[in-house]
Amino acid sequence: MTGTRVLVLNSGSSSLKYQLLDMRDSSRLAAGLVERIGEQTSRLKHTPMAAGGDAREADGPIADHDAALKAVAQELARDGLGLDSPDLAAIGHRVVHGGMFFTEPTVIDDAVIAEIERLIPVAPLHNPANLTGIRTARALRPDLPQVAVFDTAFHTTMPESAARYAIDPRIADRHRIRRYGFHGTSHAYVSRATAELLGKAPEDVNVIVLHLGNGASASAVRGGRCVDTSMGLTPLEGLVMGTRSGDLDPAVIFHLARVGGMSMDEIDTLLNKRSGLFGLCGDNDMREIRRRIDEGDEAAALAFDIYVHRLKKYIGAYYAVLGTVDAVAFTAGVGENAAPVREAAVAGLESLGLAVDPGRNAVRGDRPRIVSPDSARVAVAVVPTDEELEIATQTYALVGKNT
Ligand code: AMP
DSSP states (O other): OOOOEEEEEEEOSSOEEEEEEETTTTEEEEEEEEESTTSTTOEEEEEOTTTOSOOEEEESOOOSHHHHHHHHHHHHHHTTOOTTOTTEEEEEEEESOOTTTOOSOEEOOHHHHHHHHHTGGGOTTTHHHHHHHHHHHHHHOTTSOEEEEETTGGGGGSOHHHHOOSSOHHHHHHTTOSOOOSOHHHHHHHHHHHHHHTTSOGGGOEEEEEEESSSEEEEEEETTEEEEESOOSSTTSSSOOSSOOOSOOTHHHHHHHHTTOOOHHHHHHHHHHSOHHHHHHSOOOHHHHHHHHHTTOHHHHHHHHHHHHHHHHHHHHHHHHHSSOSEEEEEHHHHHHOHHHHHHHHTTOGGGTOOOOHHHHHOOOSSOEEOSOTTOSSEEEEOOOOHHHHHHHHHHHHHHHHO
């Protein structure tokens, strides 16, 4: 392997996010996003970190992912970072669902693509989009190693007692129903970074990671290995999210179908796209919800309380799963920025050794930091996640090992 650069691609159904990193110092050379692929109003936003200068935006129709990646390649070439450069060592792809099969980052070949395809029934929204990105990138640079980094991989260490639902195992196995968990790249990165913040090896700490973005999930990590996580067969289970309900009695679904007369697709849309904070109060952005609460809005206040109540339940549950806890780490958009959520989530848990120091919790920053008082038994930490860096690191390590 001669190159030291890794391109990270996160391909959604109508978007393509990318970052180019130099693995000698993990620095970001360029990053950007193509949105609304396939529409007349596509937009490419490109930030040339290494070349300096302002972000460049280009509006105009981009027909498909192939055209999107070619447009990205052109932008990178303008910065002297073309994808045909020998400095490019590999492309790392985020793949949402790796099932039980992919427990590690994996170099992509035809068999790997076939397996990711086989998992489409359990990830109908995400895997097809991820595959489009993979196919497009392989067509552009067929000679270059491409690596799939799976959102589910970090969770494959969960014991069967946590991963299995209490249903007939023959039915579960036939339909591959189990808890897979998602956001694994973030949980892996943040649990390791939390250990580092505590000055300890990952093997020596137990961490509850709370990834609170628009999607949200919690995980219990014992000695660097995931032992439980809140998302399940799909990302719908667990915490209250921006637009997803998280946990509910499965009988709600029968009730909506039988009594409410809703179709399965309508219920799917309701629970995934029109529930959570948005369903409760009409806003899914925590900034807006906090603003409304400050103005005395009751629906926003109740949505916040329901969000925090669920969070607290998971902290308690994972505390019990782990037995001893060294740190609770908050990450992602809400976890990193919303001090009131952190404060409310641990309020009243002093007997578990959990508390925030109001002064520390109020300080903003983009570095990992502890926001609990020095006297607290358990550290409450804010640890910014970096899924792109984690994907690049895993990709580079794997490609380095294979050459
Ligand atoms: P993510 O999915 O990690 O990008 O997180 C996006 C979410 O983070 C948004 O929908 C907001 O709810 C939340 N968020 C971002 N910035 C802030 C902020 N400054 N304060 C509170 N919430 C924020």
